[in-house]
Amino acid sequence: MMSKQWSSAMNSFNEKFSILSSLIVSHGGLDGNPQDEFLSLLFGARTSPPLHQFLVNSLGEAGLKRMSKAVYGAGKELHVIIHEHLHPAVETMGFRVGELRGFSRWHSRFKNIGLDERLIENATEKTGMFLVQVERFARVLAVVIQLFQNFFIWVSKCIKILLPEPTDQIQQPNSELVVLFLKYIFDHDPVGQFLESSDGNRGIAANPDTTKQIEELVAFGGFSDTGFLERTLSMEFNQLEQCFKEAFFMPFSTVSKKIYCEDFLPLYPSPTSTTSILNAPTSVSYYKGDFSYVTNRETSQPCLLDYICFRIPDELLDSANCIGILKGLTCHSSSTDKGPTSIAAVLLRIPEGFQCVDLSLYKENQLILLLTESTSSSENPGQSWMMMLQMSILPFTSISRASLGNLWSLHELKGSAVELNLSRGKVRCIPHMVTAPLAVSASRGVASVFSARKHALVYILDEDEDEVSDME
Structure with missing residues (x-):
């Protein structure tokens, strides 16, 4: 559901802003890309003909408002799903697995039914890791939505100046955040990376400095698995599910070996199909x-x-x-x-x-x-x-x-x-x-x-x- 909501908004954004790339190519002699055009405008250079045409004619105030509403609405929907559904469910999961972890350490009572301490310990760590990933994704989403909003405010101000129209009522944008948006968000999608399906092997490109800091934290009792920085939510959940299957199959196989039937009564003949x-x-x-x-x-x-x-x-x-x-x-x-x-x-x-x-x-x-x-x-x-x-x-x-x-x-x-x-x-x-x-x-x-x-x-x-x- 989150992937569908966010993909719809990003497809609209990319479809609209791809027009600027086409306008730059059609004006032969210009050597640049949309990010360079926006940075030139931000630092006070003269607006180029393709950028002027894009802002005034192709995008316009109405198109920008629709775009802003679509992105903000998708971000709000994801926020609701995370904080009202996903996060509480993962917290409950962590609490229940924590109880099982305590039971698994009572060897004299629970080992004979297959509650294996090592497997439950692994499932506990994977549950904690999945909770970390949910928290991490929520923070990335909040930062990306803030950068989008600041960028749209700046573009709206630029459109009013070019028309020209009064800009006194427009909130003043943060120029540093506009630069960050153009550098890291404009042609990248950090939120979409987290929501990618696990069918592919593509992960998230982790920052080497961040990876080094996480590895240093292991010495202070942090999670031993530092590879979570490169895993999507789907990849993380698949690893969690696999740990649960291993941990909960052990009681099933252990108890099954101790069940002996004295007599059988088929309720009806077995058909060809079960x-x-x-x-x-x-x-x-x-x-x-x-x-x-x-x-x-x-x-x-x-x-x-x-x-x-x-x-x-x-x-x-x-x-x-x-x-x-x-x-x-x-x-x-x-x-x-x-x-x-x-x-x-x-x-x-x-x-x-x-x-x-x-x-x-x-x-x-x-x-x-x-x-x-x-x-x-x-x-x-x-x-x-x-x-x-x-x-x-x-x-x-x-x-x-x-x-x-x-x-x-x-x-x-x-x-x-x-x-x-x-x-x-x-x-x-x-x-x-x-x-x-x-x-x-x-x-x-x-x-x-x-x-x-x-x-x-x-x-x-x-x-x-x-x-x-x-x-x-």
Whole structure:
């Protein structure tokens, strides 16, 4: 966003002031460039014909005002993005990584989950370095905008003198800043350098004296990486991201090695493409449930009943748009014979013309379904529905654990699938198309969904009235 804002302003500036170069070339015999022409005018020399024509005719007061407004507006937008979004986010990131740094030094407690002190230390330094780069970029932006403003004030004064018009109301420009602008900014773009994409290998040309001073500061405890002077914001962020990946992959790989599964139950056959499985909504919860469907169970032993709800990818069943619900799966322990010998399952078929965007278990024996019209389009976006279903009224079928190798008789249950309709449960109409995820809080009794208009819709689930608040 910053790159787009600034590039638009700089393209307008370069396009307008490139006219002066063309005028200088068209006046044969003149040996100079736009900077020399402006410096001659600044130091009191006679205005050359191409510069006079450019200031009075090609640029003019109106063109200069538009140019000044465009550059100042872009600088203001970048300032807002930096100080209201980027800088606070990086500070928060630094605080959180600092907490992890402290945890990583507690070896006896956190080393066994893969919180590596060296990797977290590296991520902490890269976070600090990125914060330094953001601060550095903000200062460069402020200086460049100041130089632009001073240059435009001086050019405006020159145009009024050439017309001639009174110049008493014009703020007096700083001649030294005009020289600095013509030398370092006129045909260079320090701000644009910081915002360049990381696709290329071009960095920022660092001042040798500055580099030497930074290297000397390392002895006083400064950042050991002095190459940040030549990196853009994008390059710096890529290095930060790589450090985070290395640091956070270590707990993942460490914990994964310690996970052992006693039993597996495929929820459905694996299709040729895994895309639909990765996007299939799933919800898992545990409640104190009714074990009356279970045989050979010592009910005096306390146990939580598990529910696993998931949408079955359409290509796996002849009849598409089905949701599967399992309960009592994890109450069985393969190492003892005290647990139940069966589990229970049910298939739900979503009504034709609707599709399940997401689902979530809510409190005990309640399922929240987020449905949208499958026939919606950009011209007719359609509506959505949030449906609360009592699972206690569903006809669960007991399945022997001996049939688990047959994917809990998925195709046998297809014939007894329960047809859902919007009158079976508590339904609320959402006058927008919605997207996943569906967030449900049992403790607060609310559900939140995201509409296609990028709004968050918050619903009170336990109230009969349709109370909803929209938030950006």
